[in-house]
Amino acid sequence: MTSMRPERMVKLAFKNLGQYRLRAGLTMLGIIFGVCSVVAMLSVGEGANQEIQEKIQRMGSQNILIKSVKVPSEESGQGGRRSLVASYGLTYDDYEELSRFVPNLEANTPIKRLRYDVQFKSRRLQTDVVATMPWYLGVQNYRMIRGRFLTTTDMEYGSPVCVIGTRLARMLFAGYDPIGKTLNIDKDAYTVVGIIGDLAQGEVRLENELWMEGENQSVYIPFKTYQQKRGDLFIQLSKGGGTFEKIELHELILTIDEQENVVSAVDAVRRVLKRNHKKEDYSVVVPLELIRQARETRRLFNIVLGSIAAISLIVGGIGIMNIMLATVSERIREIGIRRALGARRSDIVLQFLMETLLLSISGGVIGLVIGAIIPLAITATTDVKTVLTFPAFAVAFSVSVSVSVVFGIYPARRAALMDPIEALRHE
Amino acid sequence: MNVPIVELKSAMKEYVNGALKVTALRGIDLRIDPGEYAVIMGASGSGKSTLLNLLGCLDHLSRGDYLLGGENISKLNDDELSEIRSRRIGFIFQSYNLIPQLNVLENIEVPLFYQGVPEPVARLKAEELAKRMGLSERLGHKPMELSGGQQQRVAIARSLVCDPILMLADEPTGNLDSKTGQEILELIDELHAEGKTIVMVTHDDDIAHRAQRVVRFMDGEIISNVWNGEPKV
Structure with missing residues (x-):
């Protein structure tokens, strides 16, 4: 069977998105905000966490402190x-x-x-x-x-x-x-x-x-x-x-x-x-337990942050789906032509998924850059400690891309399942 | 003996349109040999568009068989039909149906793109066809920047790019003024002279005269089948 090289699909996707520059940009904004807020939040959270950990560590994790009361x-x-x-x-x-x-x-x-x-x-x-x-x-x-x-x-x-x-x-x-x-x-x-x-x-x-x-x-x-x-x-x-x-x-x-x-x-x-x-008339302080508590607190903190992040990313994904649905319905004719000229359903799915992917990856990259700048700016202007971590980047990026792909599948499939005759007749 | 390009046997096509069952083709037999130039005529709703879609492998028969170049394609799945369309069929539409964001060369290359033909090879072939269609000056232009006649030339180049065994034209001059239409028809004559097998749908009698064969449809049935003015059953 035919096999299309990915770089040609990417080229095609670029060309197709080029028709809707403003729309593509606005779609990307959703992803950009999602990714950059996730990265920024995680960085601030990680900074706060490290500060607490340091304070506790200072007491010595192998020590037991007993005080007279x-x-x-x-x-x-x-x-x-x-x-x-x-x-x-x-x-x-x-x-x-x-x-x-x-x-x-x-x-x-x-x-x-x-x-x-x-x-x-x-x-x-x-x-x-x-x-x-x-x-x-x-x-x-x-x-x-x-x-x-x-x-x-x-x-x-x-x-x-x-x-x-x-x-x-x-x-x-x-x-x-x-x-x-x-x-x-x-x-x-x-x-x-x-x-x-x-x-x-x-x-x-x-x-x-x-x-x-x-x-x-x-x-x-x-x-x-x-x-x-x-x-x-x-x-x-x-x-x-x-x-x-x-x-x-x-x-x-x-x-x-x-x-x-x-x-x-x-x-x-x-x-x-x-x-x-x-x-x-004494109290026993165990720094190790404090560390455990801090970890527990942090876990909760992460869950809260994660939920907020997940919501913002899902909103971004819905934005993508919205735009792609609009794009698909505007390009029904094109889909019909492509089908008549030999495109398989999978080719059409791939074409629209590639466009989605391109939007989400470029939005994700921009989001990462801005998301890295924000914590640096916070640290530079206030004395709040922030820490950029690789997992934060990886999570924000991969989640945003996979969310977009998931949300991109529906419009792409809708495009591919259209009857080519109907699609050709569409105006 | 030549293998016919198109062979329809008791071809029947039914639609369900809402609650209504519409029979678009009532079991027709049709044979088109290599190198034939056939025109299909009939009022709208007579079944000629349905026939064209079926011949172009865009649709399935409800009953009966369709042999394209000797290969029975009635039972093929969607992917296999796509493959057939990209390799064996050339479409020319009334409204040209070019892809707006692609330039002339890219439009011509589309069928090759789906065949997985490497880009440089496709580019050469597209350039050659564009030149032949008199579009050398317009290679980088978008369809919107071309006249109707030029757009249809691009579409014809595109239909030729995969060396199809069957060319299907659906009112190719319907959107053109008579002079430009004439030029397009001459181009099609030329292709016919080269040995291409062409099936064209039209309701213009003047156009029909150019073809060696005229098939008339009414209510899903063939009512006449005329070769060079001579009726034949």
Whole structure:
């Protein structure tokens, strides 16, 4: 049987569409808008998603965070005797037992986190003081910018050294090199030995630049040093008295060896804490679960976006069908002539499908280009993060093309099934 | 003995027009030999258009057989009929029926396009025929830019492009002034002289005189069959 080469069909389709430039353009608009809105939406969605993922990842997907939580005690109600010292939260016992009973534990990092006034020369501000272990740096994924972090030697001797965050360095030490300087933490003197930035991941920039940009405002000191100097009682004086709080540990970060072991470890953590605490004066945060939740949210988000996208693409497809039906009914005579001159039904179907395909592919390509420009423009003009992904392009393009083809089949078949005699007579 | 180009045996064609059953051909026998130039005449509704459509393989017989060049095509399917149309039949219409968006050469090439003839080969053949039809100056023009006579010449070139064994003309001069019509008829005479088999539908007696054979139709039946003025049954 006859076999027509595809390039001749394409040429013919170009010629036929050339008759209706305006109409072809308008038809393409439907596809263009469909594709470009899909690409733009997916890019913005993906950007938002990555931002969330990054935030959660910063907490460490292998980590389990346990925090002390202040629970209003029964006695502190109306008229009752107030206990002088509020004692709550995680204890050294918890630390010991968790270390012993949590399976697959790689590191257990105790943290005291308190707010103090810190002072360098005459500059002073209030900030978080974090008393912790040398391995904290690795567990939190922070990046060392200058100097060194706390060491086991510091721990052993309870050395009065501290490591400061980039932001604090910027605010307190502007004009000075902080390394070797003395920082006063509520009247205790510490020597600055290092500066740490935010996340270890992320691109490496010029040292100075990163130095300036970090958001880390905390002071890090050896756990033992704090214990020796201050103990576990935290006294805060204020007008009309003061509060006394006894908290042994503010936070614990348990690092599990593999992500898949995190869930069982969380169960163990909850069991141990439940046994040790009468009240639930702690909270357990599992970044991995947050990631899962974020994924779930994202799935929903994608479904919503997908539905909107599907609707816009289907509208585009209906537009194509409309136009092709009009085109077919205008060209009934031509169909009759072609049939009389030897065109088979399949040739006619192919001819009109090719025209549809040409419209949808060129519309799709233009849509992709515009759809790529929009997110880039958004990122350039606002600080909304957008991410162009290949799947977004592929999905938008292939769906639009296949939708058009599906919607193009009906008009094409209608053309092909016409009686050639009737078609020739048509005017 | 020559194989006839057209051989209709008890050809019957019925239509259903709404609730009405119309018999367009009432079992006719017709034989047209190679090289014949036959004119078919009759009032409208006499069945001559139906006959032309059947001869052109655009329609199926309800009953009876149609042998085209010895091949029985009564039972062929749509695709096979399309193939026959593209290879063996040349159509010339009253209203030329050129495709508006194609230029002269492209219009002439259409039947070859559906035969899958490679483009350069088709181009050569189309150019040759266009030249023969006196259209050399008009190759790139669209039908709208041509006169009626020129359009019909393009249509004739197109009908010749696949070397058909049967040429069918449906009132080819109906839309032309008499002078141009005369030119077209002369062209058809020329083709006949070359040995082409031609069947033409007309209701113009002057035109009928040019043909060697006149077949008259009435109510779906052949009422007379005349060769060179001599009736023959």
